[in-house]
Amino acid sequence: MQGVTFSNWAKTYSCTPRLYYEPTRIEDVMEIVAKAKKERRRVRVAGIGHSPSTIACTDDFMISLRKMNRILEIDTKRFTVKFEAGVTVAQLNETLPSHGMALSNxxxxxxxxxxxxxxxGTHGTGVAFGTICSHVLSVDLLLASEKIVECSRDVNSDIFHATMCGLGATGILLSATLQCEPAFHLHQRQFSSTLQEVLDNLESLVNSSEHFRFCWYPHTENVVYWKNSRTSRPPVKCGSWFWDYAIGYYSLEFMYWLSSFFPSLVPSIAKTYFNLLYKHPREVIDRSDKVFSFExxxxQYVMEWAIPRRETASVLLQLKKWIEESKFPAHFPVEVRFVKAEEFFLSPAYDRDSCYINIVMYRPYGKDISHHEYWHAFEKIVLSAGGRPHWAKDHGIRAKEFAGMYPRFGKYLQVRESVDPNGLFLNEYLEHVLVDESK
Ligand SMILES: Cc1cc2nc3c(=O)[nH]c(=O)nc-3n(C[C@H](O)[C@H](O)[C@H](O)COP(=O)(O)OP(=O)(O)OC[C@H]3O[C@@H](n4cnc5c(N)ncnc54)[C@H](O)[C@@H]3O)c2cc1C
Structure with missing residues (x-):
């Protein structure tokens, strides 16, 4: 198709690829790659377009694999699932329970x-859990040479380690096999606290459940935190959450829109909504995927960085100080999650247990909201703490700086160039983050 405009979920970026494809068979995908090579065009595969950055954009050929979304194989003994690359996480969550299986995180x-x-490198939270890549057993990858290779930790291991959290730059992922586990329920307990109290007890809190996460409300001391752990107890629903969503959707957007004219309202919004939604303890027991989901x-604009876990308190206190001194109308929440160290060359959690801190500025009714001052201040703080940005989200980091952040950055480039010597799978975003323009 021609004239298709692709834009991301937050409508912060868009592009109009020269040709847009929705193939239904591997042969079609191979044909597109061959045509692109012949016409000296580049190819980018887009998923759903949820990335807050331009990582999926291209002016050349764009492929959506939304019609290649079959579950190929479910092994209920080994708890593995193999599926085509157009499959969504939601689709797995609909399918796996009827086979007595679930995603681990x-x-x-x-x-x-x-x-x-x-x-x-999409991640959830939990000190014993890596990003989604840590659950991948193997993938089938279409390379620029038009060859399909299977990669895993044992087979084509370098390509595998470059493809996990590999920015879609080593080839086109055609299918993947994930390690799942027997279906389980999660018991979620919600508590309110203060930032200082959570930071003072951070190590015991992060280890107190399987999936610990907290949100700090800027302009206040308020924190809400959640402890999720598996349970054999029967489901316990928490009915009033419906009203929370109603409050969230219908009034918060309006309040943030109003505050774009009167920024002094922002601290009161943070206080009021915290009191409405999170002040009181709550609990729920439900199917794991339902509890993992977060509204x-x-x-919104979002920026998220992974820092060494030991830097969590220092970074959050510096950010709090900056917001107080600058009086910047930062929106809530500042979301804090924890991820286990992993071995993939470009994983922000490469070789270190990490804390991911996500900051947000909403775009009420699609309105552009000033956020660059906040972004720069946060970036400066996390950079000095040895941070690495989430690849899908906003950041201003370039290849030269990435080379200093990632010990295996050179190895990644070497593997990538060996499988895609002419840059067939590159786009503008990847040129900024992978090619040192000063050389
Ligand atoms: C509301 C919201 C909540 C989010 N929550 C989280 C969260 O909890 N944790 C977190 O870590 N992230 C989170 N994200 C970020 C999100 O998980 C990532 O941006 C993810 O990549 C989006 O998947 P997608 O299908 O939309 O991919 P897209 O944004 O369309 O593409 C992402 C990248 O994947 C590549 N790609 C897609 N398919 C293929 C393929 N078949 N072969 C090769 N490359 C491919 C694209 O080229 C692109 O580089 C969130 C984003 C939003 C908007």
Missing amino acids: QGSIGDITVAGAIAT CLFK
């Missing part, structure tokens, strides 16, 4: 392709 939303999540409300 996941990020906040299901409306993303597993391939997109693999390419960007992200409406369109």
Whole structure:
């Protein structure tokens, strides 16, 4: 198709590829790659387009694998699932329970392709859990040479380690096999606290449940935290959450829109909504995927960095100080999650237990909201703490700086160039982050 405009979920970026494809067979994908090579065009695969950055954009050929979304194989003895690359996390969550299986961990939303999540290192929270890539057993990858290779920790191991959190730059992921586990329920307990109290007890809190996460409300001391752990107890629903969503959707967007004219309202919004939604302890027991899901409300700018876990308190206190001194009308929440060290060359959690800190500025009714001053201040703080940005989200980091952040950055480039010597799978975003323009 020509004239298709692709834009991301938050409508912060868009592009109009020269040709847009929705193939249904591997042969079609191979044909597109061959045509691109012949016409000296580049190819980018888009997932659902949830990435807050331009990582999926291209002006050349764009492929959506939304019609290649079959579950190929479910092994209920080994608890593994193999599927085509257009499959979403939500689709797996619909299918796996009827086979007595579940994903071990996941990020906040299901409306993303597993391939997109693999390419960007999508993560949930839990000190014993890596990103989604840590659950991948193997993938089938179409290389620029038009050859399909299977990669795993044992077979084509370098390509595998470059493809996990590999920015979709080593080839086109055609299918993947994930390690799952027997279906389980999670018991979620919600508590309110203060930032200082949580930071003072951080190590015991992060180890107190399987999936610990907290949100700090800027302009206040308030924190809400959640402890999720598996349970054999029967489901316990928490009915009033319906009203929370109603409050969230219908009034918060309006309040943030109003505050774009009167920024002094922002601290009161943070206090009021915390008191309405999170002040009181709550608990729920439900199917794991339902508890993992987190309501992200409406369109937003987001920036997220992974820092060494020991730097959590220092970074958050510096950010708090900056917001207080600058009086910047930072929106809530500042979300804090924890991820185990892993071995993939470009994983922000490469070789270190990490804390991911996500900051947000909403775009009420699609309105552009000033956020660059906040972004720069946060970036400066996390950079000095040895941070690495989430690849899918906003950041201003370039190849030269990445080379200093990632011990295996050179190895990644070497593997990538060996499988894609002419840059068939590159785009503008990847040129900024992979090619040192000063050389
Ligand atoms: C509301 C919201 C909540 C989010 N929550 C989280 C969270 O909890 N944790 C977290 O870590 N992230 C989170 N994200 C980020 C999100 O998980 C990533 O941006 C993810 O990549 C989106 O998947 P997608 O299918 O939309 O991929 P896209 O954004 O469309 O693409 C992402 C990348 O994947 C590549 N890609 C896609 N398919 C293929 C393929 N078949 N072969 C090769 N490359 C491919 C694309 O080229 C691109 O580089 C969130 C984003 C939003 C908007």
